[in-house]
Amino acid sequence: MADIAKAVGVSPMTVSRAFRRDTSVGEVTRKKILQIAEEMGYVFDSTASNLRSQRTGFVAITIPSLNNSNFADTVRGLNEVLQAAGLQVLLGYTNYDVDEEERLIEQLLRRRPEAMVVTGGRHTDRARRLLKGAGIPVVETWDIPKSPVGYTVGFSNADAMGRMVDHLQSAGANRLAFIGGDDKGDTRGADRRRGFVAAAERLQLEFRLVSLGSPPISMREGARAMVEVLDARQPVDAVVCVSDLAAFGALTECQRRGVSVPDEVMIAGFGAYDIAEVALPGLTTMDAHSMAIGSRTGELLVALLRDGADGAAAKKVSQIEPTLRISGSTVLR
Amino acid sequence: MADIAKAVGVSPMTVSRAFRRDTSVGEVTRKKILQIAEEMGYVFDSTASNLRSQRTGFVAITIPSLNNSNFADTVRGLNEVLQAAGLQVLLGYTNYDVDEEERLIEQLLRRRPEAMVVTGGRHTDRARRLLKGAGIPVVETWDIPKSPVGYTVGFSNADAMGRMVDHLQSAGANRLAFIGGDDKGDTRGADRRRGFVAAAERLQLEFRLVSLGSPPISMREGARAMVEVLDARQPVDAVVCVSDLAAFGALTECQRRGVSVPDEVMIAGFGAYDIAEVALPGLTTMDAHSMAIGSRTGELLVALLRDGADGAAAKKVSQIEPTLRISGSTVLR
DNA sequence: AAACGGAATGTTAGCGATAAAGATCAGAGA
DNA sequence: TCTCTGATCTTTATCGCTAACATTCCGTTT
Numbered sequence: 001m002a003d004i005a006k007a008v009g010v011s012p013m014t015v016s017r018a019f020r021r022d023t024s025v026g027e028v029t030r031k032k033i034l035q036i037a038e039e040m041g042y043v044f045d046s047t048a049s050n051l052r053s054q055r056t057g058f059v060a061i062t063i064p065s066l067n068n069s070n071f072a073d074t075v076r077g078l079n080e081v082l083q084a085a086g087l088q089v090l091l092g093y094t095n096y097d098v099d100e101e102e103r104l105i106e107q108l109l110r111r112r113p114e115a116m117v118v119t120g121g122r123h124t125d126r127a128r129r130l131l132k133g134a135g136i137p138v139v140e141t142w143d144i145p146k147s148p149v150g151y152t153v154g155f156s157n158a159d160a161m162g163r164m165v166d167h168l169q170s171a172g173a174n175r176l177a178f179i180g181g182d183d184k185g186d187t188r189g190a191d192r193r194r195g196f197v198a199a200a201e202r203l204q205l206e207f208r209l210v211s212l213g214s215p216p217i218s219m220r221e222g223a224r225a226m227v228e229v230l231d232a233r234q235p236v237d238a239v240v241c242v243s244d245l246a247a248f249g250a251l252t253e254c255q256r257r258g259v260s261v262p263d264e265v266m267i268a269g270f271g272a273y274d275i276a277e278v279a280l281p282g283l284t285t286m287d288a289h290s291m292a293i294g295s296r297t298g299e300l301l302v303a304l305l306r307d308g309a310d311g312a313a314a315k316k317v318s319q320i321e322p323t324l325r326i327s328g329s330t331v332l333r
Numbered sequence: 334m335a336d337i338a339k340a341v342g343v344s345p346m347t348v349s350r351a352f353r354r355d356t357s358v359g360e361v362t363r364k365k366i367l368q369i370a371e372e373m374g375y376v377f378d379s380t381a382s383n384l385r386s387q388r389t390g391f392v393a394i395t396i397p398s399l400n401n402s403n404f405a406d407t408v409r410g411l412n413e414v415l416q417a418a419g420l421q422v423l424l425g426y427t428n429y430d431v432d433e434e435e436r437l438i439e440q441l442l443r444r445r446p447e448a449m450v451v452t453g454g455r456h457t458d459r460a461r462r463l464l465k466g467a468g469i470p471v472v473e474t475w476d477i478p479k480s481p482v483g484y485t486v487g488f489s490n491a492d493a494m495g496r497m498v499d500h501l502q503s504a505g506a507n508r509l510a511f512i513g514g515d516d517k518g519d520t521r522g523a524d525r526r527r528g529f530v531a532a533a534e535r536l537q538l539e540f541r542l543v544s545l546g547s548p549p550i551s552m553r554e555g556a557r558a559m560v561e562v563l564d565a566r567q568p569v570d571a572v573v574c575v576s577d578l579a580a581f582g583a584l585t586e587c588q589r590r591g592v593s594v595p596d597e598v599m600i601a602g603f604g605a606y607d608i609a610e611v612a613l614p615g616l617t618t619m620d621a622h623s624m625a626i627g628s629r630t631g632e633l634l635v636a637l638l639r640d641g642a643d644g645a646a647a648k649k650v651s652q653i654e655p656t657l658r659i660s661g662s663t664v665l666r
Numbered sequence: 667a668a669a670c671g672g673a674a675t676g677t678t679a680g681c682g683a684t685a686a687a688g689a690t691c692a693g694a695g696a
Numbered sequence: 697t698c699t700c701t702g703a704t705c706t707t708t709a710t711c712g713c714t715a716a717c718a719t720t721c722c723g724t725t726t
Contacts, residue, residue, distance in 0.1 A: 001682070001683070011705065011706050011707080012682090012683085012684095013684075013706060014704085014706080017684090017704095020684095024702095024703060024705090025704075025705080026703085026704060026705085041462075043439070043442050043443060043466075043467070044443045044683090045445060045683070046444050046445065047380065047389060047681085048681070048683035048684085048711090049684070050383075050384075050683090050711095051380045051384050051681085051682080051684095051713085052682080052684045052685075052710075053683080053684060053685080053711085056380060066405050066412070067402070067409060069400075069405075072399050072402075072405055076399045076400060076426070083425075088423065090421065091422060093412055107421070109376050110376060110378065110379040112378060129374075133374050134376070218607060219607050219608070220610070223611070245607070249611060252613060256613070274551060274552050274553075275552070277552075277553075278552040278553070278582060280585060334712070343676090344675065344676050344677080345712095345713080346675070346676060346677080346713095347674085347675055347676080349712095349713065350674090350675085357673060357674060357675090358675085359675085377713095378711095378712055380712080380713090381714085382713055382714075383713090384681050384682065384683085384711090384713075385680075385681050385712080385713045385714045385715075386681085386715075387681070
């Protein structure tokens, strides 16, 4: 900047101002500065700016997996809003592990993000302490935690799954199976299972649970779990899967065996992945509005960072109700 | 740090050293410093460290879309390697647009990343200039550009598609169709189409091209394009799609109409998405080893950043040959 | 006992930007 | 003519850490 200042004949401060939007620099001066800077091949150095201004323009987010298109959609929604507001997303990837999440949160906070987004409402004690002590807005997504750290953008996985069970019962299913991963790290999967069990007991339905290993669960594992369900002595009317990927795997296994869906067994998924719509029959699923979770979070953060915590946007809990998408896989012809 | 130094009774420099691996601090002193720091709720400030040490630990990457699981896999592979080496990925999302890429590259370079990864080999002139002038390792992925900016980790999309056409011919297909997006921003898609045309002409096969709008192309668009193919007067023996998503959409359309795959028409995709394996029949596809592209890039960068450009790892072009995965959709029973 | 060497710690001076406050100046109004 | 005002630009002093060099300390060697 000093070199440019010398070349243009102004002070470094003016050059600094020319590179920002909000500050007062004469139009002519600004143009000249930017032009000479470009000629000199100068690239603005954010690291220094970050330090002095105590603003980084970072928003950190931890998600369980990039592999899962639901979370990828959330990141996409978030990124779109934040990128437009000039903020840069810092992505961390916990692999469905709260200890890894803690490590990641610490690493990310060192970068001095202006806000922090985490997936889910379960964290280690130290992670909670770090988040609370950071003095920045914290948003928990994909969940409605009982004692939130800061803001919340999400929905109750248990309730959503309960609504799915209601639907299946009214569609005529009385004997159910739930296919899900083990719930070591995946709180959302565990919550869905919990919601399933609660609803099945409430409606006095027969049910069983099948576990298919640690998340992220794939189509292949869904197919494998379906083998177990179909081979079991007691038949089931409907299978509820923790995600559409598993559900599609289960559907494939039925087709392979000539088991008709939905006539012999209904299948429901979760997450409204593309595949739910395109499968034959279409998969009944719960659309969690993954991308909306991201963009809503982004909008909340942009408002918070602009107006501070007392702005109109400072609603602590923002619920995004999932939409039940009924399709061929649970509707008798 | 000054506060901690005072509390422990050492100089700030010693505290600084205690927070880094490679430096010499007495074991006892280090433990005490870290413990007191934790008690005081201190979180290391990378922004200052970055400025002074001129090292950020950032590696920036631009990808067309997070929506596409192939690129998401590349990011995942890259992130896994880099995260283990203590580096943080900065993700930017170009939306298949080279102008947006240029803007993004400039923004990202301001953060002073230690290396830059871009997708594809086509960039605006200014983007090339920025990349070359940054003085950091640059890796172009998912392509083998004719005049690379720096390092390359990828494959020839045209050649890979050529091999697919070879396979289809030997499987008995003589009249082909190619389903792809328009090639405004998606160079990879355009290269695949080019490879398709070249191979079809080389083998003297009849062929036609169907375009289904701007990328990213989805299952739905693949289905729509298949309508066009099936409704056309001239029948085709095989349809090659620019990606498995489009291919699966095409397959679904066939099933909807009762057109048998592969007996009446063969379908091939690209990218080895999960769905290719799980579809019925399985989709023949080209596995580009998306994740390996990411992890190979990561390993290259870790080696470069550790040993400098003259290390053994400094191979300029790293080719990752795609694997043809033949499945039921192109094999007559 | 003096000289030496290596590990542990301390001192000084920035990294490259910007917040905050002050200076300059042209044009408006008295 | 003189004061005043707002836009434009300058000066000064950091932001929080660490490179580079200096120093201390203690066990070894001669």
